[in-house]
Amino acid sequence: MSLRVYNTLSKKKEEFVVRDEGKVSMYVCGVTPYNYPHLGNARPFVVFDVVRRYLEYLGYETYHVQNFTDVDDKIIKRSQEEGKTAKEIADSYIKAYFEDMDRLGVKRAHFYPRVTDHIPEIIEMVKTLVEKGYAYELEGDVYYSVGKFPDYGKLSGRDLDELKAGARVEVDVRKRNPLDFALWKRAKEGEPAWDSPWGPGRPGWHIECSAMSLKYLKPGFDIHGGGSDLIFPHHENEIAQSEAYADGKQFVRYWLHNGFITIDQEKMSKSLGNFFTVREILAKYPPDAVRFFLISTHYRSPLDFSEERLEEAKRSLERFYTALDQLDKLPEVSDHAGQDHPLRLECRRVEERFKEAMNDDFNTALALGHLFEFVREINRNLQDLRQKNMEEEEGTIGALRAAKETLLRLGNVLGIFELRNKEMNKGDELEAKLIDLLIELRQEFRKKKDWATADRIRDGLKELGIVLEDSPEGTIWRRK
Numbered sequence: 001m002s003l004r005v006y007n008t009l010s011k012k013k014e015e016f017v018v019r020d021e022g023k024v025s026m027y028v029c030g031v032t033p034y035n036y037p038h039l040g041n042a043r044p045f046v047v048f049d050v051v052r053r054y055l056e057y058l059g060y061e062t063y064h065v066q067n068f069t070d071v072d073d074k075i076i077k078r079s080q081e082e083g084k085t086a087k088e089i090a091d092s093y094i095k096a097y098f099e100d101m102d103r104l105g106v107k108r109a110h111f112y113p114r115v116t117d118h119i120p121e122i123i124e125m126v127k128t129l130v131e132k133g134y135a136y137e138l139e140g141d142v143y144y145s146v147g148k149f150p151d152y153g154k155l156s157g158r159d160l161d162e163l164k165a166g167a168r169v170e171v172d173v174r175k176r177n178p179l180d181f182a183l184w185k186r187a188k189e190g191e192p193a194w195d196s197p198w199g200p201g202r203p204g205w206h207i208e209c210s211a212m213s214l215k216y217l218k219p220g221f222d223i224h225g226g227g228s229d230l231i232f233p234h235h236e237n238e239i240a241q242s243e244a245y246a247d248g249k250q251f252v253r254y255w256l257h258n259g260f261i262t263i264d265q266e267k268m269s270k271s272l273g274n275f276f277t278v279r280e281i282l283a284k285y286p287p288d289a290v291r292f293f294l295i296s297t298h299y300r301s302p303l304d305f306s307e308e309r310l311e312e313a314k315r316s317l318e319r320f321y322t323a324l325d326q327l328d329k330l331p332e333v334s335d336h337a338g339q340d341h342p343l344r345l346e347c348r349r350v351e352e353r354f355k356e357a358m359n360d361d362f363n364t365a366l367a368l369g370h371l372f373e374f375v376r377e378i379n380r381n382l383q384d385l386r387q388k389n390m391e392e393e394e395g396t397i398g399a400l401r402a403a404k405e406t407l408l409r410l411g412n413v414l415g416i417f418e419l420r421n422k423e424m425n426k427g428d429e430l431e432a433k434l435i436d437l438l439i440e441l442r443q444e445f446r447k448k449k450d451w452a453t454a455d456r457i458r459d460g461l462k463e464l465g466i467v468l469e470d471s472p473e474g475t476i477w478r479r480k
């Protein structure tokens with residue numbers, strides 16, 4: 001069976017057929033960096049990380065683009081409260097985003113475009129939409145006219161008239177339709193602003209994702225992902241903008257959306273105040289357990305958060321690790337030892353089942369179930385081995401070594417085992433904070449051009465097995 005994915009647009013599972021052979025282009029809506037991500041924010045990034053890893057496992061070359069909304073009402077408000085620039089706020093929370101996601105083992109996207117670096121592209125797109133009659137200007141604001149786009153509502157399955165009736169009353173009376181949304185916003189006093197044909201202003205939220213995904217992935221790219229709270233209006237609006245701009249050309253082939261994280265069945269959100277930030281949770285639980293918890297439920301289903309479930313995730317992982325620790329201790333034998341051992345057959349079987357589960361719209365819960373069964377089989381063989389004379393059991397050892405390779409390879413498609421041994425207990429939490437402190441101090445020495453002290457910190461950490469890597473997003477560290 002080949003890969004099938006649930007497409008929000010068609011509301012059914014479809015065979016996954018890519019635009020360009022052997023390649024997958026994907027765009028995931030990123031964060032608005034104005035505070036630390038909470039667990040609900042983090043879910044899509046872990047989900048789409050697994051999607052990408054699985055596609056890579058299948059042999060696709062992926063190109064993953066994810067934006068940062070680095071100018072927005074919330075960032076501006078925060079910058080005014082803290083007496084900083086919007087850029088300073090965005091930069092510091094982008095850094096925090098990377099710290100959190102790196103710890104959760106989320107692979108970095110290939111490219112992270114920022115809105116403020118794409119103002120000309122956005123203006124060009126808005127201008128074209130005005131010229132084509134899909135948008136209109138109102139005293140320095142520009143609105144998209146949803147009535148001009150007959151397919152409006154096709155993603156969310158909503159009917160324009162119903163939506164209109166349900167629209168709130170305190171709408172801007174100047175708009176032609178209460179559902180028309182801003183493509184360009186006139187600048188208010190003290191806000192960051194850019195020159196445009198409609199006067200100084202800044203982009204509305206939705207247009208950035210259309211402009212940047214079309215620029216880097218071109219119309220008809222393969223996967224557009226995000227949380228299901230983005231289906232309406234964000235993604236609905238993205239389709240309206242993009243397909244009107246590209247003369248009806250299909251914008252995206254597959255729309256994938258993950259479910260909410262709930263606490264006591266209520267959606268985890270900043271506005272409800274019932275959220276935990278990723279770092280709060282990582283202060284109490286190891287990152288691999290958090291990641292395991294996030295993928296232990298199918299991505300489209302709601303996921304209810306509780307400390308018990310995190311404890312459960314931790315225990316589940318320990319079962320894997322206990323087996324892996326024992327497998328690590330096995331002596332080396334010839335690669336061919338135990339070719340016809342029944343465990344070798346199990347290796348092939350688990351991989352088939354794993355693929356079958358993942359091919360069914362990335363069913364990670366079922367895939368994990370298969371890995372658990374496989375570990376039981378491994379444990380049985382380890383137990384057998386203990387009761388026998390090791391030297392006479394080359395075949396079992398060879399088969400167990402092959403099983404370890406299979407387990408690690410499949411586990412890493414889900415990104416779980418590579419966090420093993422990386423950060424396992426609270427002691428590590430303190431260590432991580434101390435390393436961060438040293439990185440900050442090194443930054444300060446560098447600013448003062450005290451290169452000798454800065455280098456001493458870097459070299460000293462290196463001797464302890466901690467490697468620092470400088471990048472435009474800041475300095476990150478990893479174990480050697």
Ligand SMILES: [Zn+2]
Pocket residue numbers: 028029030209234
């Ligand atoms: Zn977006």
